[in-house]
Amino acid sequence: MKVLVVGSVGYDDVETPVGTRTSQLGGSVCYFSVAASYFTEVGLIGIVGKDFLDTDRDLLAAHDIDLSGLEVSDGKTFRWSGSYIKDINDAETVGAELNVLGDFDPKMTGLHSDVPYLFLANCDPDTQLSALDGMSDQLQLAAGDTMNHWIAEKPSPLSKLLAQLDVSVINEGEAKQLTGKSNLVDVAKAIQDLGPRDVIIKRGEYGAVWFGGDQRFIVPAYPVQNVVDPTGAGDSFAGGFMGYIGATGETDAQAFRQAVIAGSVIASFTVEGFGLDRLANLSAGEIERRFEEFAELTTFDSTHGLPLRELQLAN
Amino acid sequence: MKVLVVGSVGYDDVETPVGTRTSQLGGSVCYFSVAASYFTEVGLIGIVGKDFLDTDRDLLAAHDIDLSGLEVSDGKTFRWSGSYIKDINDAETVGAELNVLGDFDPKMTGLHSDVPYLFLANCDPDTQLSALDGMSDQLQLAAGDTMNHWIAEKPSPLSKLLAQLDVSVINEGEAKQLTGKSNLVDVAKAIQDLGPRDVIIKRGEYGAVWFGGDQRFIVPAYPVQNVVDPTGAGDSFAGGFMGYIGATGETDAQAFRQAVIAGSVIASFTVEGFGLDRLANLSAGEIERRFEEFAELTTFDSTHGLPLRELQLAN
Numbered sequence: 001m002k003v004l005v006v007g008s009v010g011y012d013d014v015e016t017p018v019g020t021r022t023s024q025l026g027g028s029v030c031y032f033s034v035a036a037s038y039f040t041e042v043g044l045i046g047i048v049g050k051d052f053l054d055t056d057r058d059l060l061a062a063h064d065i066d067l068s069g070l071e072v073s074d075g076k077t078f079r080w081s082g083s084y085i086k087d088i089n090d091a092e093t094v095g096a097e098l099n100v101l102g103d104f105d106p107k108m109t110g111l112h113s114d115v116p117y118l119f120l121a122n123c124d125p126d127t128q129l130s131a132l133d134g135m136s137d138q139l140q141l142a143a144g145d146t147m148n149h150w151i152a153e154k155p156s157p158l159s160k161l162l163a164q165l166d167v168s169v170i171n172e173g174e175a176k177q178l179t180g181k182s183n184l185v186d187v188a189k190a191i192q193d194l195g196p197r198d199v200i201i202k203r204g205e206y207g208a209v210w211f212g213g214d215q216r217f218i219v220p221a222y223p224v225q226n227v228v229d230p231t232g233a234g235d236s237f238a239g240g241f242m243g244y245i246g247a248t249g250e251t252d253a254q255a256f257r258q259a260v261i262a263g264s265v266i267a268s269f270t271v272e273g274f275g276l277d278r279l280a281n282l283s284a285g286e287i288e289r290r291f292e293e294f295a296e297l298t299t300f301d302s303t304h305g306l307p308l309r310e311l312q313l314a315n
Numbered sequence: 316m317k318v319l320v321v322g323s324v325g326y327d328d329v330e331t332p333v334g335t336r337t338s339q340l341g342g343s344v345c346y347f348s349v350a351a352s353y354f355t356e357v358g359l360i361g362i363v364g365k366d367f368l369d370t371d372r373d374l375l376a377a378h379d380i381d382l383s384g385l386e387v388s389d390g391k392t393f394r395w396s397g398s399y400i401k402d403i404n405d406a407e408t409v410g411a412e413l414n415v416l417g418d419f420d421p422k423m424t425g426l427h428s429d430v431p432y433l434f435l436a437n438c439d440p441d442t443q444l445s446a447l448d449g450m451s452d453q454l455q456l457a458a459g460d461t462m463n464h465w466i467a468e469k470p471s472p473l474s475k476l477l478a479q480l481d482v483s484v485i486n487e488g489e490a491k492q493l494t495g496k497s498n499l500v501d502v503a504k505a506i507q508d509l510g511p512r513d514v515i516i517k518r519g520e521y522g523a524v525w526f527g528g529d530q531r532f533i534v535p536a537y538p539v540q541n542v543v544d545p546t547g548a549g550d551s552f553a554g555g556f557m558g559y560i561g562a563t564g565e566t567d568a569q570a571f572r573q574a575v576i577a578g579s580v581i582a583s584f585t586v587e588g589f590g591l592d593r594l595a596n597l598s599a600g601e602i603e604r605r606f607e608e609f610a611e612l613t614t615f616d617s618t619h620g621l622p623l624r625e626l627q628l629a630n
Contacts, residue, residue: 039622063626088497182403184520185540205499206521209538218535218612223524225500247622257615265621284623295617297533300572302610306580307354307562308599311378 001066002040002246005032005239006106006131007121009046009070012275013081017088018228024275025056027078028121028145031232034280035239035266037063038287040246042239043112045069045131047104049076059280069112073100088227089205108134116249119242120144120165121235125157132164141251143167145238151178163195169238172203184209198256200241202234210260217257220297222268222290229274233267236279240266265290316381317355317561320347320554321421321446322436324361324385327590328396332403333543339590340371342393343436343460346547349595350554350581352378353602355561357554360384360427360446362419364391374595384427388415403542404520423449431564434557435459435480436550440472447479456566458482460553466493478510484553487518499524513571515556517549525575532572535612537583537605544589548582551594555581580605 005028012026029044036042043066052072060067078101082091104127113136120128122145132142144165150158151174162168168191176182179190184201188211191199198212207220241263248255265287270279320343327341344359351357358381367387375382393416397406419442428451435443437460447457459480465473466489477483483506491497494505499516503526506514513527522535556578563570580602585594 037624037626039624062628064624183540183542185538203521206518207535209535216538216612217615218538219615220522220524220533220535223500223531223533225498227498244622247624254616258621261615262621281628283628284625287623288620291621292617295615297531298613298615299617300532300534300576300610300613301569302607302614305603306573306577306606307559308602309352309354309379309562310599311352313377313596313598 001043001111001115003036003042003117003119003242004045004112004115005029005036005042005119005121005242006045006128007032007123008078008101009044009048009052010078010080010101012079012231013094014084014229014231014274015082016084016229019274021229021274025059026080026231026275028123028235030060030276031235031270031279032119032121032239032242033060033065034063034276035236035263035270036243036246037065038266038282039240039243039262042066042243042246043069043115045106045108045112047071047073047100049073049100052077059276063280066111068109069107071107073103075100082231084230089230091231106131106134114138116140117242117246118142119238120161121238122147125150125154125161128161129157132161141166141245143169143238143242145169145234146174146178147171148174148177159194162191165196167198167200168196169200169202169241171234172201175201200260202237204230204233208237208260208264210256212253212256215253217260219260219264219294221264222294222297224268224271227271228278230271231275232279233270236270237263237267239263261291261294265294316358316426316430318351318357318432318434318557319360319427319430320344320351320357320434320436320557321360321443322347322438323393323416324359324363324367325393325395325416327394327546328409329399329544329546329589330397331399331544334589336544336589340374341395341546341590343438343550345375345591346550346585346594347434347436347554347557348375348380349378349591350551350578350585351558351561352380353581353597354555354558354577357381357558357561358384358427358430360421360423362386362388362415364388364415367392374591378595381426383424384422386422388418390415397546399545404545406546421446421449429453431455432557432561433457434553435476436553437462437465440465440469440476443476444472447476456481456560458484458553458557460484460549461489461493462486463489463492474509477506480511482513482515483511484515484517484556486549487516490516515575517552519545519548523552523575523579525571527568527571530568532575534575534579534609537579537609537612539583539586542586543593545586546590547594548585551585552578552582554578576606576609580609
């Protein structure tokens with residue numbers, strides 16, 4: 001196993017302009033692990049209730065995802081319901097029931113603790129800290145996400161977590177909330193000052209930005225014409241990103257650029273179907289073709305400069 | 316003269332988080348023509364009042380901008396006042412006085428009517444149509460912008476104008492308003508259906524997108540750390556874009572990509588100062604360096620594909 005992800009498994013009710021779905025498989029680790037599975041061996045740590053369906057377990061297993069860390073507990077699986085009717089790009093949370101997720105205490109066995117690349121998907125920062133503490137010295141890179149709720153309610157453990165992360169992957173709005181700043185460059189610097197060497201800011205329909213050392217990389221989102229359900233796009237992005245790193249074992253600047261593209265490619269599929277419908281059923285050809293489209297979308301001739309005139313200005 | 320721009324010249328009062336300025340030179344054609352002047356010979360058609368300052372005329376002339384189409388009329392110059400206090404990325408119009416701009420009737424002399432590249436900056440669509448009608452058959456490419464006010468108040472002449480434009484350059488929000496659509500791909504197609512072969516959607520802090528034929532190009536905005544005054548960024552973008560086309564005489568897909576970069580490079584400077592303070596005082600070295608930064612910001616390795624695994628999925 002190259003990549004381990006810790007976070008939520010859940011059942012979602014979603015309402016989008018295209019339609020509604022109830023009790024569809026969701027949660028950050030499901031989107032993440034399926035996305036990463038296209039690139040590398042991935043395992044997940046999560047908790048579900050007795051109501052968790054065999055067909056959903058089979059879907060994850062079909063992606064060669066290690067499920068030995070999926071704990072089944074008495075009670076019901078975490079549930080979330082959200083609506084995209086007002087804004088297709090911004091989920092409105094209609095309701096959430098933590099259920100067994102409220103007692104989630106990740107158990108890191110040897111199989112898990114020796115993994116080189118760890119992603120702490122959005123969940124309680126105390127849980128994220130507990131998982132990180134359980135890793136062995138085999139750990140080469142720890143990345144993590146968070147959300148507005150934890151920024152407001154658990155600043156202290158979140159701060160402790162950020163101090164130990166190598167990579168922070170965070171939504172633009174939440175990055176602004178976390179830092180109290182509004183300018184993108186200031187926001188990234190402020191997060192780096194909290195600990196992570198690398199900061200990846202997710203901008204939804206506008207793509208993503210990576211700030212690392214003295215380098216920066218900005219990638220647009222693929223212009224998806226048929227957005228069906230944006231749920232899980234951010235976690236899919238993180239899964240593609242970490243999947244690339246797991247597959248190559250590279251974490252230099254060039255690898256980060258490619259990994260951000262990998263995440264963007266995979267996330268662009270997620271939104272084309274409800275839940276995991278599209279994400280879980282990708283062919284290699286589809287992924288390769290969209291990678292080429294990202295190149296076509298962003299390429300210009302940087303070898304020849306701009307055709308500047310000579311103006312005699314006072315400066 | 317390679318590029319001609321028709322639109323407003325004005326004096327602006329602006330309030331931003333950095334400070335306030337009163338009666339600073341502004342208006343769409345001033346930003347446009349100064350931006351374009353770094354690449355090619357540009358002339359402007361506009362109207363000012365007797366209060367227009369010689370120092371402002373001198374500033375434009377120093378950029379080798381042809382001012383023979385700048386009419387001086389009895390009365391006061393157009394004035395606009397805006398605030399960026401609530402949102403640095405979105406101007407709130409506090410007030411506007413049309414003054415002499417209310418009687419603007421562009422007079423196209425032979426010098427102007429024989430120009431190959433025309434930009435109809437945001438103003439009354441009837442005025443834009445009048446200017447377009449005054450062009451000779453030397454015209455090779457007509458591009459134009461508009462805004463929410465005209466979309467709402469003058470849909471009929473605007474529609475007539477769009478049917479004759481080669482390139483529509485428009486803000487994302489106004490493009491959505493114009494088409495009644497929300498998805499970026501749908502918006503672009505709907506504008507193309509109104510006439511223009513090429514659509515360039517300006518996304519402010521998120522950059523710009525070009526849709527033309529079967530090609531698309533997305534460029535991020537440069538991550539400016541010190542945003543002083545965003546006024547004129549969109550017009551500067553258009554000026555850089557048209558300036559590139561004027562300088563090269565090329566309008567194929569590759570040229571459009573480069574022209575969009577040229578616009579993005581120039582607009583990134585505009586926001587770093589109040590009014591034209593920064594835009595009007597650029598050195599060739601600064602422009603070249605920022606062009607290189609755009610390459611660094613967007614480059615990844617597209618020659619090697621993604622490291623995909625072989626998964627045995629049912630699809």
